[in-house]
Amino acid sequence: MPDFSPTEYAVPGFVALVLIEMIWAWRRNPSAYEPKDTLTSLAFGLGSTVSGLLFGGLFFALYLFLWEYRLFEIGWAWWAWALCFVLDDLKYYWVHRFGHRVRWFWASHVNHHSSQHYNLSTALRQTWTGYLTLGFAFALPLVLLGFHPVMIAICGGFNLIYQFWIHTEAIDKMPRWFEAVMNTPSHHRVHHATNPRYLDRNYAGVFIVWDKMFGTFEPETRDEKIRYGIVKQLGSFNLLWAVFHEWIGIAQDMWRAPWKHKLSYLLREPGWTHDGSRQTSDQIREAWLAREGKQVSSENPIAGEAEAA
16 A cells, blocks of 8 residues: 555554563463564565555555545545444455455465464564455445545554554453454454364454354354464475465366366365365364264354364
């Protein structure tokens, strides 16, 4: 995004908080940080910034062009900012959910989940290839409604700033009223977990209420230790492999697959195969439910929906 994105001004604060958390981890949780993993996350962040500079302006120009065809003249009143922030967060929920449910989107988003550690540096592990997924299209309805692209960019920037602090194990639970409405470290630890009960849950950016509304919420439980990363761990700190491994996997699967299944390897959920040789996270979760003697609630028919995240 252009220079008015507030995330750029927050970088010094991000660095300071990472250093503070490192001191905390050294005393209280030494396994929270691993030097090579942290360096990989920082390299991800740098590469993502460069990618944003290269392509953000192009998308912003498209937003400005489409804004000329807006349906309403919303303007810059305080309520417009508040409404834009809420609607942008709803947009983020669906972008994020697609990022787990469609392999084409997952190939980009998997970068953020590839660390087996959960700390503030993990928040900086952002994709270099987000422009390939065309996820920017999810913001087009806001532009056409009449929210100025500058307003959308600023609200999106503050959304990302909010999400930084929830990538930590240093904070257990926030007050109950806060946990009920907002995304928190507890809720987001669930999202980064590979435990079957947690797969594909808590997509929220700022407001956890979206997950509760759309049936994807799962609370953190104290009776099971969280395992972070992705279902098939990278097993490497090679930066280029970490960035591109899923795109390479898609290309390999599409090349080998029969013609009638090729597009499915691009558009269906990660882990899907035409011959059943791998498992989706739906299947992983269902197998876990069967082992635990549990059933999917009829009140939450998508409770079995999960993802290899």
